[in-house]
Amino acid sequence: MGTKRHTSKQYETELQEVKESLLYLGALTQQAIEDSIRALLDRDTGLARKVIANDAFIDKLDGEVEEKCIRLLALRQPAARDLRFITTAIKINGHLERIGDMAVKICEKVALLNEEAQLKPYIDLPRMAEIARGMIRKSLDALVKEDVALANEVRREDEAVDSLNEQIFRELLTFMMEDPRTIHRSLLIMQISKTVERISDHAKGIADMVVFMITGKNVRHQWPFDEEEAIRPGGRKQVKPSQIQ
Numbered sequence: 001m002g003t004k005r006h007t008s009k010q011y012e013t014e015l016q017e018v019k020e021s022l023l024y025l026g027a028l029t030q031q032a033i034e035d036s037i038r039a040l041l042d043r044d045t046g047l048a049r050k051v052i053a054n055d056a057f058i059d060k061l062d063g064e065v066e067e068k069c070i071r072l073l074a075l076r077q078p079a080a081r082d083l084r085f086i087t088t089a090i091k092i093n094g095h096l097e098r099i100g101d102m103a104v105k106i107c108e109k110v111a112l113l114n115e116e117a118q119l120k121p122y123i124d125l126p127r128m129a130e131i132a133r134g135m136i137r138k139s140l141d142a143l144v145k146e147d148v149a150l151a152n153e154v155r156r157e158d159e160a161v162d163s164l165n166e167q168i169f170r171e172l173l174t175f176m177m178e179d180p181r182t183i184h185r186s187l188l189i190m191q192i193s194k195t196v197e198r199i200s201d202h203a204k205g206i207a208d209m210v211v212f213m214i215t216g217k218n219v220r221h222q223w224p225f226d227e228e229e230a231i232r233p234g235g236r237k238q239v240k241p242s243q244i245q
Contacts, residue, residue: 011072011076014068014071014072014076015072015082015085015086017068018065018068018069018072018086018089019089019143019144021061021064021065021068022065022089022092022093022096022140022143023140023144024061025058025061025062025065025093025096025097026096026136026137026140028054028057028058028061028100029058029096029099029100029103029136030133030136030137032051032054032055032058032099032100032103032104033099033102033103033106033129033132033133033136033196033199034129034133035047035050035051035103036048036051036103036106036107036110036129037106037125037126037129039051039107039110040106040110040113040122040125040192041122041126043113043114043118044114045110045111045114048107048108048110048111048114049107049111051103051104051106051107052104052107052108055100055101055103055104058096058097058100059097059100062093062094062096062097062100065089065093066090066093069086069089069090069093070090072086073086084212084213084216085213088143088209088210088212088213091205091209092140092143092206092209092210095202095203095205095206095209096136096202096206098202099136099199099202099203102195102196102198102199102202103199105191105195106192106195106196109188109189109191109192109195110192112188113185113188113189116184116185119175119182119185119186119189120175124164124167124168124193125168125189125192125193125196127164128161128164128165128168128193128196128197128200129196129199131157131160131161131164131200132161132196132199132200132203134157135154135157135158135161135200135203135204135207136199136203136206138150138153138154138207139151139154139203139204139206139207139210140206142154142207142210143206143210143213146210146213146214148210148211148214148215151207151208151210151211151214152207152211154203154204154206154207155204155207155208155211155219157200157204158200158201158203158204161196161197161200162197162200164193165193165194165196165197168189168190168193169190169193172186172187172189172190173186205220208220
């Protein structure tokens with residue numbers, strides 16, 4: 001019995017280590033986003049290069065978390081809820097690693113922008129980045145608390161980032177039409193905006209996986225529904241604004 005209790009305790013410790021590693025990786029990616037936008041606002045190429053260099057550590061941690069999860073699957077043969085947690089952790093880990101890559105992409109564009117005069121004040125981009133960072137934080141909080149409502153809140157916030165990205169695109173398109181000399185800088189800013197939008201997509205992806213972990217339902221391609229869900233012919237769920245929680 002003593003050995004069995006030890007094994008069970010060790011197993012729980014290993015699960016907790018995976019969760020803590022995800023939270024640490026999430027904190028690193030949030031910091032990378034903050035620093036990349038700070039590098040843009042302050043025209044700090046040195047900070048941008050630091051974010052790029054630090055991505056190697058994020059990649060290393062990504063590999064370590066994946067190895068822990070695979071080892072748990074192979075040696076512990078988890079079932080039911082634990083199996084969902086481990087498979088969810090693997091996917092969340094991948095989303096976080098890609099978010100780190102997105103921060104690098106932003107910094108690469110920042111370094112190029114800093115070689116030219118600033119085109120315009122940055123207002124919407126920092127707002128986008130702050131929402132995206134908050135989405136990462138809240139999605140991981142939802143993981144820890146097993147909170148479906150919080151995960152669904154993150155999923156809804158993706159729309160705000162999409163709207164800001166479209167607004168930035170329209171504004172920069174106007175710049176380019178009025179003055180062709182702004183095209184290069186405008187395109188770089190557009191690329192940064194699109195990258196932040198992709199970060200929010202990854203944060204939403206994390207929230208989707210949290211919902212799956214808690215409920216066992218795959219919601220990647222649908223919005224939260226009321227208990228009485230509208231169903232189209234053929235079994236597809238019908239999205240209605242009134243149904244979105």
